[in-house]
Amino acid sequence: MRINKKEFAEKLRQGDNILILMHEQPDGDAMGCAYALYAALKKLGKKSRVSSFDEPAHNLRFIAADIEFEKFEPDLIVAVDVADLKLLGDNWRDYEGKIDLCLDHHVSNTEYARYTFLEDTAAASEMVYDVIRELGVEIDHFMAVCIYVGVATDTGCFRYPNTTSRTIRIAADMMDKGIDAQDINKLMFETKTKSFVKLEKLVNETLELHFDDRCAIYTITRKMFEKSGALESECHPITAASRQIEGVLVGAVIKEQKDGSFNISVRTNGSLNAADICAELGGGGHKNASGCELGGTLAAVKAALLKSIERALGIEA
Numbered sequence: 244m245r246i247n248k249k250e251f252a253e254k255l256r257q258g259d260n261i262l263i264l265m266h267e268q269p270d271g272d273a274m275g276c277a278y279a280l281y282a283a284l285k286k287l288g289k290k291s292r293v294s295s296f297d298e299p300a301h302n303l304r305f306i307a308a309d310i311e312f313e314k315f316e317p318d319l320i321v322a323v324d325v326a327d328l329k330l331l332g333d334n335w336r337d338y339e340g341k342i343d344l345c346l347d348h349h350v351s352n353t354e355y356a357r358y359t360f361l362e363d364t365a366a367a368s369e370m371v372y373d374v375i376r377e378l379g380v381e382i383d384h385f386m387a388v389c390i391y392v393g394v395a396t397d398t399g400c401f402r403y404p405n406t407t408s409r410t411i412r413i414a415a416d417m418m419d420k421g422i423d424a425q426d427i428n429k430l431m432f433e434t435k436t437k438s439f440v441k442l443e444k445l446v447n448e449t450l451e452l453h454f455d456d457r458c459a460i461y462t463i464t465r466k467m468f469e470k471s472g473a474l475e476s477e478c479h480p481i482t483a484a485s486r487q488i489e490g491v492l493v494g495a496v497i498k499e500q501k502d503g504s505f506n507i508s509v510r511t512n513g514s515l516n517a518a519d520i521c522a523e524l525g526g527g528g529h530k531n532a533s534g535c536e537l538g539g540t541l542a543a544v545k546a547a548l549l550k551s552i553e554r555a556l557g558i559e560a
């Protein structure tokens with residue numbers, strides 16, 4: 244059932260021991276949402292903890308660094324920025340039918356939770372900002388850092404087409420709380436690990452251009468991860484790079500997963516709909532940023548992806 248921010252805040256108020264779940268390989272928005280909400284609930288005197296299947300990326304660990312969670316049996320389970328239960332990770336079945344609340348900004352949300360608060364915002368952290376205000380909790384420095392990290396991540400540091408004036412107003416509000424936005428931006432957007440640079444070099448060799456150079460595809464194999472020592476959680480800049488090539492309307496990254504299947508990230512420019520491209524392949528997401536997962540050989544996966552992209556580009560088969 245769909246609920247609004249007021250009802251979402253009300254349901255949170257009813258819980259005492261609240262477990263917050265993030266998707267696997269949590270990104271800045273997932274971390275921002277979860278930890279800002281956690282901090283707000285603590286302010287209300289509730290027990291809370293954040294849980295995720297994977298460790299956050301190296302450049303996001305500072306958020307959780309000083310936090311020690313208490314142990315408790317949850318009476319309320321909340322998922323934030325999680326479009327589909329399966330995105331919780333390999334143990335997703337443990338939570339089947341058990342998610343009470345979901346706060347999310349993916350229009351493809353499968354409404355797996357009892358109550359879903361869904362808006363089409365640039366970052367889910369914008370919604371958490373609203374909820375914290377609805378709860379009547381004052382946003383402190385830590386929450387401000389979390390929310391800033393969230394909105395900055397999902398807007399590519401305020402450059403992606405999903406960025407709205409409201410996103411920037413929220414970021415400005417967080418800066419007024421005294422956060423060092425420059426420091427956070429440097430860590431998140433201007434710093435690469437050496438292992439990532441090695442991975443980038445290998446991945447650049449895989450670039451393929453299709454459909455009169457309007458489509459760019461990069462491939463990342465397990466071997467490349469092994470060779471470079473880079474982590475999966477570091478791959479976001481490669482995904483972003485796929486649509487940065489001049490004239491490219493759709494960029495995609497095909498990433499081999501540990502179980503041999505493939506994770507596909509699709510990014511589009513302008514009016515081309517990435518969610519439509521991924522929906523045909525069983526996935527979904529946002530208009531300019533979506534994803535899906537496919538089994539089979541790399542060649543078969545690439546062929547299926549190209550077919551869907553071809554259709555989106557309106558090319559006759």
Ligand SMILES: [Mn+2]
Pocket residue numbers: 272273324348366367397
């Ligand atoms: Mn998000």
